[in-house]
Amino acid sequence: MTRSPSPRLPTVTDVATAAGVSRQTVSNVLNAPDVVKPDTRGRVERAIADLGYRPHASARRLRTRKSSTIGIRLDPVTNGISGAVLDRFLHAVTEQADARGYRILLYTAAGPEDEIAQLRRLLDGADVDGFILTSTFFDDPRTEWLIAAGCEFVTFGRPWGLDDRGDPRHRWVDVDGRHGVASVTRDLLDRGATNVAFLGWPAESGAGNDRRRGWREALTERGRLGPDEIEALSLSVEDSVSLGADSVRALLASGVAVDAVVCASDTLALGASTVLGRGVPVVGYDDTPVAAALGLSSVQQPLEEVASAALSLLLDDSEPRQRLLRPRPVWR
């Protein structure tokens, strides 16, 4: 099964380094050259020529449909509550791809570098026509590699780096977690809550930060709490039922009044609900089978729509090339 690796193709980062500019500047030269000073543009264009960087030329169009197969990474077995979301997405994609005459090929990867090696192997073997990537993260090297390789792909998850969100070569669909969390927070405030806590994750993550931002915006615009009061209601723990419970217990013990808790996941919501009981509303995220079984409110990602948009972006080359869908609150 081992094949010799292809020579590495030059990337946007290589061009930026060679020209002594940022990736954003390279992107601007490619997509909006008017906004770049002429001498900077000249440097970037020379670097592109010297390195042989090809932004579009090598793109193999999916329209050739060589294998009618789309590659998707499947992660190892998880026993967690939230793993159900990507599984449900996979079901939706497989079903809708089948209706279009495409099949799904699964691969696994131990990390981003290993995944790039897998992508290369699948492309070299002409096993797939394109990819649907999930779980994008800050400075994701996979998308850069795919763009440089001229490969067709779409991501479920926006590019969390700031500089290429509108890059026409990066098609993505995502769910607006910030809007979803802001919306349920506003609903709780409208129902009379004032001290709405947010229980999220400590690590910097695109999705995690985005959800917390939605909560903070809703509280701030309401204007009943000052910045320090809001900060006191912002909790951060790893995604675990017991840690979620501990965190809320500690908040209560510190004397802070809590009217409601909005969480970054159903796992954390379950933890919070065990401490708070029925009187205090708790809202999770992802509307997993666990939330449904327990009668927990949650924020539901429209996974059928995400699957449909991802396939449309990948196979139909549809416009616009980026789609931010709205989640739906599920009150129970």
Added chain:
Amino acid sequence: MTRSPSPRLPTVTDVATAAGVSRQTVSNVLNAPDVVKPDTRGRVERAIADLGYRPHASARRLRTRKSSTIGIRLDPVTNGISGAVLDRFLHAVTEQADARGYRILLYTAAGPEDEIAQLRRLLDGADVDGFILTSTFFDDPRTEWLIAAGCEFVTFGRPWGLDDRGDPRHRWVDVDGRHGVASVTRDLLDRGATNVAFLGWPAESGAGNDRRRGWREALTERGRLGPDEIEALSLSVEDSVSLGADSVRALLASGVAVDAVVCASDTLALGASTVLGRGVPVVGYDDTPVAAALGLSSVQQPLEEVASAALSLLLDDSEPRQRLLRPRPVWR
């Protein structure tokens, strides 16, 4: 994508019909001819010759590894609690197949006949080397078709028809639900329970009947309840939390004492537990994330082992060709 169907190959059933014997007899002629009377054997051998039935000859060995790809059906999105089991199995298979240099190709099917059409299409296109089928059922036409087509396959789920369980051409791995349920029922009896109810499904299903049988055997061997008393504790409802709860509520209302409830699924266990509260032990089946999150006891299928055995049977042609693995009780 449409291809003309291959001419239908003769099956064991065709041979049995032509010879006027049972499928078991045909199987015996092929695998243990000594046990068949000479004139019956003669009739079967003539039918085999007349129909051109080929039990082994057309088998394409996986050893040729034409595509290094294994096909698995993925069902539509389910929001249920138990769907997690086949998803976890898929994760385990994909990961272990990858370690062996194989990839997983997903397909979907609207029913058994549609699935057979899909199997044929994938084989004709040389897209896959073999299949892992899940969710076997009584008189499953898929396995018969695959045997007749000489295709490599293994099933997660035994052949529930009685006559071909040991057929060497049908490799399968399954989990002994009867043993698992009998074992947890005995544990409950050992802890002092007498009236252990069983909450299962009404429809005849291999797995469902098997689990109920394990419960009945454990109660019968203990000898404290008569057949009528045991029957009064045997409940049947569709797989739903609310129907499970209703059924247990009705049992209690009828005046039957209940010390514990063993269930055919975590869904039913969740329903039972909402009625009974903490004092009465409830045991589910499948050890789903919902059972873990709620602290419900359950019976866990060893899915990593199932995946490993399935791949070993499919790729290594290992012996024995059937594996019945034991589930593990998870007490909480």
